[in-house]
Amino acid sequence: MTEETMTAPQRSMYLLGGRRVQVRDLLDAQLLEPGAQLRFRRRRVGAIHHAEVTGSGRVRLLPDGQEFPTPSRAAQVAAGMRAVDGWLAWVVVKTGKPLDALRQELLDRAVATAGDQARVETFEVRVHERLREARKRAEDNAPEEFSVRELLSLWGARDRGEQIIRIEADLANHGLVTSPSFRKVTLDATVRLVVAPAYADERAAAPAQVAPADVDEGDGDGDPIGLTVGNLPSALGGLKFVAPNATFDEAITKLLLNDFSQLAVLNGPRNLRGAVTWTSIAHARHANLDARLSDAIEADVVAVRYDKELIDVLPELQRTGFVFVRDQDNTIAGIVTTADVVRAYGEMALPFFQIGELDRSLRRVISRNVGLDQVAEICGKAVRSFDELSMGEYQRVLSDGGVWAALGWPLDRVTFIERLDEIRRIRNDVMHFKPDPPPEGTIEKLRKLNMLLRRYGDLS
Incomplete structure (x- = not known):
């Protein structure tokens, strides 16, 4: 249709x-x-x-x-x-x-039409009513606050996966945006639902401003959607710092208590004066036994906005090992270190590699036990090579009773296929490199399924 x-x-519900x-x-x-x-x-x-x-x-x-x-x-x-x-x-x-x-009048008509037809409170209507209420509160300068996780739950979503385009469309249709952008922070970060500004200040776009709700609208000129600095937990997770007139004892105590390698030096929440590190402290004291902490301040430090693409920050991280992070209000709100980035990319890469191994193992099992003609018949399409098969097609082939019997595995087919279907859904999220970590237990499920295939699949 x-x-x-x-x-x-x-059309109204659409x-x-x-x-x-x-x-x-x-x-x-x-x-x-x-x-x-x-x-x-x-x-x-x-x-x-x-x-x-x-x-x-x-x-x-x-x-x-x-x-x-x-x-x-x-x-x-x-x-x-x-x-x-x-x-x-x-x-x-x-x-x-x-x-x-x-636009708001059109949406209200859509709600009325849907209500007249269904006589029940549909999911779509509930979302519309909830966002209309949020718009009114935002216009009254009393914006609602949520964690990103709570915001996503309004749509029944657990992470920023396949529903994110719909969520952004619903927000845009109601003239709303989140501050900070819910795409560019962690799931547990707090965001406010605010009315989208008509346009940025033409003299100088202040860092605190929020991008309008529909500037991309499918034009291909919207904000980048890769992993951002703010997607790392430490970026907006609070900051330990010292004032420029602090003592060595204060700085060293904070470094030891928090197991840090560096501290921000702030003269007010937005005024970054630099950083002190174990190295800068050692250099200052080595040069002058009577040195003060101000002598150990490294002024050549970088602060980036939370919504900056993480890949663009890597050269600076390679040079210094850390960058400070400004939030939507231009406050120095956190720090990102090389270790944070390694951890983040590691969390994304490990399931990717595990799924790669699973894909190769399933393809080898099928190619050794099933002919291409039979695969084509089961999948309902022409298949020229086993390399063309998707994870869903692996699942359909192995679901076939004849194929399963030919494998001769002492395993329950239904239970195996249920786990494979679960992995297929996980695979879709992993291959799209969502900014959110995979669900708890994902790595272990992938590892155990790969171990099972190595044991029974005769993959040597």
Whole structure:
């Protein structure tokens, strides 16, 4: 079924829980007319940009005629800015309403339609009502706070896996973002649901600002989504520090009590003066027995934002062994060391290698016991090589009673396939390199399944 052939209730539920609202949805709902005039007023610089809505739901800038698929992309180009939430920036000239207000009206209609049809409180409706309440509280300057784990649970998710696109779409549709970004911190970090700013300060984008909710909207120009500095527990986990006028005894005591190799030197929560390390202390005292702690401060240290891509920080970590981390409010909130990075990449790489071994073992077992023709018949497709098989197809082949009997393993087929299905789901998460660690026990399950295959699979 295509989107165009959906009934009204089906389309309503699709909008509530499927994707970001688009301008053409407003046209379809007759909340906006083709040719509607839009205005984007930038009061700070005294500029006004004009656009109109095309019949296909694109935004056409006036007078140059450039067309864009999303309000945000149109606003970015019109203003020459990187981050603009076009739903808040563009106002319909005829009514004085921002596009965001029409978006909220559309979602409210979708809820009403779904409720009239189902007569039950659906999951999608509950999420909508919850986010609408959060939007009101954010507008009243009383934003709700959650751990990332609690936020994800609103959608029934345990981690930032396959539902993350839907979660971001639901937040964007309600004009909400998290501060800090829930993608770029740990699962136990606290985030606030706040109203997305219309656009960043044009004079200087302060580090505390939050990216607008829909600046990417599928345009391919959004924030990077790799592992970030803030995904490491120590990045925003609190910071031990000393003041510039502290004593050697204070610094050494804090280093010993916490088993640290370095301490930040702060003159206020945002003013990083440098760091003291065991090495800098030794050098200072070796040069002058009467040295003070200020003589041991290393000023050549780096502080990076929590949302910086971790891979971009590796050269600095290689040079110094550590970087300090600024949070969304520009406060020095934590530290990331080389050991933290090794641990993080190790947690990601170990299941990856275990799954690689499992893939090779299953392929070898099947290739030694089953012909390609039989595999093709079981999988329902042409198979030219065993290397083409996916984890799900390994599972289908081994689920076949004839294949299992041919293996001659003294094992229960149903129990084995249940574990293999569990590993298949884990594999999908691991191969996408989520920022979250695998579920507890994942490594052990992979290791034991590999041991079992080595024992019974005759893989020598």
